[in-house]
Amino acid sequence: MAVTEKQVAIAPQVDETEETRFTWGEVARNLFLRKPLGATGAVVILIMVAVALFADFITPYNPVVNAYDKIHEAPSAEHWLGTDQFGRDVLARIIYGARTALLVGFTASLVGATAGLILGVASAYFGGRFDLLFQRVMDIFIAFPLIIMALAVVSIFGTGTQNVIIAITFPFVPRCARVVRASALAVREIPYVDAARALGFNHVRIIMRHMIPNVMAPYLIILTAFLGQAILLEASLSYLGLGVQEPTPAWGLMLQGGAEEYAESAPWIAIFPGVAISLSVFAFNLFGDAVRDTLDPRLRSD
Amino acid sequence: MYKYIFKRILLMIPTLFGAAVLVFFLMRLVPGDICELRMAGTGQYFDERALQVCREQIGLTKPLFVQFFDWVWGIARLDFGVSMWTGRPITEEIGLRFELSLQVAIMATLTATILAIPLGTISAVKQDTWIDYVVRSFSIAGIAMPSFWLGILIILGLLITTQRYFGVPWMPPIQYTPIWVDPWANLSQLIWPALATGYRYSAVATRMTRSALLEVLREDYVRTARAKGLLEKLIINRHALKNALLPVTTVIGLEFAFLMGGLVVTEQVFNLNGLGKLFVLAVTHHDYTMTQSLVMLVALVFVLTNFFIDVFYAWLDPRIRYR
Numbered sequence A: 001m002a003v004t005e006k007q008v009a010i011a012p013q014v015d016e017t018e019e020t021r022f023t024w025g026e027v028a029r030n031l032f033l034r035k036p037l038g039a040t041g042a043v044v045i046l047i048m049v050a051v052a053l054f055a056d057f058i059t060p061y062n063p064v065v066n067a068y069d070k071i072h073e074a075p076s077a078e079h080w081l082g083t084d085q086f087g088r089d090v091l092a093r094i095i096y097g098a099r100t101a102l103l104v105g106f107t108a109s110l111v112g113a114t115a116g117l118i119l120g121v122a123s124a125y126f127g128g129r130f131d132l133l134f135q136r137v138m139d140i141f142i143a144f145p146l147i148i149m150a151l152a153v154v155s156i157f158g159t160g161t162q163n164v165i166i167a168i169t170f171p172f173v174p175r176c177a178r179v180v181r182a183s184a185l186a187v188r189e190i191p192y193v194d195a196a197r198a199l200g201f202n203h204v205r206i207i208m209r210h211m212i213p214n215v216m217a218p219y220l221i222i223l224t225a226f227l228g229q230a231i232l233l234e235a236s237l238s239y240l241g242l243g244v245q246e247p248t249p250a251w252g253l254m255l256q257g258g259a260e261e262y263a264e265s266a267p268w269i270a271i272f273p274g275v276a277i278s279l280s281v282f283a284f285n286l287f288g289d290a291v292r293d294t295l296d297p298r299l300r301s302d
Numbered sequence B: 001m002y003k004y005i006f007k008r009i010l011l012m013i014p015t016l017f018g019a020a021v022l023v024f025f026l027m028r029l030v031p032g033d034i035c036e037l038r039m040a041g042t043g044q045y046f047d048e049r050a051l052q053v054c055r056e057q058i059g060l061t062k063p064l065f066v067q068f069f070d071w072v073w074g075i076a077r078l079d080f081g082v083s084m085w086t087g088r089p090i091t092e093e094i095g096l097r098f099e100l101s102l103q104v105a106i107m108a109t110l111t112a113t114i115l116a117i118p119l120g121t122i123s124a125v126k127q128d129t130w131i132d133y134v135v136r137s138f139s140i141a142g143i144a145m146p147s148f149w150l151g152i153l154i155i156l157g158l159l160i161t162t163q164r165y166f167g168v169p170w171m172p173p174i175q176y177t178p179i180w181v182d183p184w185a186n187l188s189q190l191i192w193p194a195l196a197t198g199y200r201y202s203a204v205a206t207r208m209t210r211s212a213l214l215e216v217l218r219e220d221y222v223r224t225a226r227a228k229g230l231l232e233k234l235i236i237n238r239h240a241l242k243n244a245l246l247p248v249t250t251v252i253g254l255e256f257a258f259l260m261g262g263l264v265v266t267e268q269v270f271n272l273n274g275l276g277k278l279f280v281l282a283v284t285h286h287d288y289t290m291t292q293s294l295v296m297l298v299a300l301v302f303v304l305t306n307f308f309i310d311v312f313y314a315w316l317d318p319r320i321r322y323r
Helices: A002-019 A024-034 A036-053 A090-126 A128-142 A146-157 A161-188 A191-198 A203-239 A251-256 A267-295 B002-029 B034-042 B048-058 B064-076 B090-125 B130-144 B147-166 B183-217 B220-227 B232-262 B264-270 B275-284 B288-316
Strands: none
Touching: A024 A036, A036 A090, A036 A267, A036 B130, A090 A128, A090 A161, A090 A203, A090 A251, A090 A267, A128 A161, A128 B002, A146 A161, A146 A203, A146 B002, A146 B232, A146 B264, A146 B275, A161 A203, A191 A203, A203 A251, A203 A267, A203 B130, A203 B264, A251 A267, A251 B147, A267 B130, A267 B147, B002 B064, B002 B288, B034 B048, B064 B288, B090 B130, B090 B183, B090 B232, B090 B275, B090 B288, B130 B183, B147 B183, B147 B264, B183 B232, B183 B264, B220 B232, B232 B275, B232 B288, B264 B275, B275 B288
């Protein structure tokens, strides 16, 4: 009787770990067949990456050189999206802005989520007092809205692309750590971790080789969720004048450069960079949703 | 239940104290201080003696730990001190803006709740149909669109439509009027930021409603309800939604807490004199006392919201109380 009960209790866990094992080919196939929205997102992201990489070949205009004889020109065959208050081509600045957005987005999410992954798993693995203390510290950090935390970091390190990346990475760490820790707690209870310990493996090896591979699903879900947030946060900081600085092309900064003042006379300055931000965050969110649906077996529709 | 509530109240203290330590020492890591900033404006920047006098007046020359304990002791007696920048009492400065921020937060929360629950429910019930795709696109768009840009678009739209139909461009008033003085003037100013943030907020809540309901609809008891032939409408409204709304309450509560301090960017667009703007000013002025108090206020709202969510959970689900 006791044995059957135990088997029943363990059964769903085994199922889950088997279901979350998959090959990359399978993921891609699933994405395109079952997740049309996610696939659309992935395509938009790929286009964005291509545009950012080959910006020099796509637009003939320089995004940072002012041309005072062409201020506030409406969209035309020459300047498809018009020119801004310094006479720079808006489309060129959007295209080069993709570089800034992707650089900040990818670096901040990768570094933030990975740091959170390691801290979260370590916290769950060691448990006890370390875990308790660690959780309290994370609670304190999470108590602040993302933007306020980022503002605080900016006020310490100053503005500029590099510091914006730091400011966005920092608040991501506790958020990822908390999610990963919850999954790692379950993984720690699975007997193979005890087995690894019994074999005399050291903590680092157990964490890196045995625990982290088993919490990749929540890690990837939160990583893809961060990508869109990071781009949005960078735009917000730049819009406030506390992020990327002129003349670096960045979408949020383009809105800040007097978008409201010229709203009537040159609305294209206020409209197109916002479209770029929304479209890219939209794509990252669609993609992230599909990743979550695929990796989280509870949400599968079949 | 009372024991649980008491325990949760005690647990708030270390978090708040931690926030106090964090903000106090973080602020002082920032290069430069308020005196240097003031002197920079008067051209006396290099006068070391004037700087020293200014610092002594504000109390910046005392040892850090003395400053810290003075501050914490002040808070314990509900004395938050004066703003280093304006010299006015902090409670007064915050009080001026609190009303506005609170009203926008409440209006945005209402907008979000009214939109999110029906939309999320229909999207989950009709999963993977065109309705689901439309609702999901609508909600993902809400998360993708920066609320400050939506704000710019709203202002732009208002200017253009009023210009076209009334001949005079109209902008929301900049001067804040309390709602009991002139409800019309008040609403015509605050409804726009509430909509701009409410859309994003409703998007978050819609997604949460959808995924929570999807999870609940796979539970055994829903299958049982279906097996006994209950109307689908009753299953959703009485059985599934009740359980699915728990995580939604959390999201709505946390977003509300966020709105109280995190409206920095939207306030900028609509030129509102709220807590977010005060926060940016305090940080850029190195106004230590003001920044610290605002951070403590944000942390307090967050911790209290969490507290109410937890108590609400425990009230609904007795298993939580006894854990």
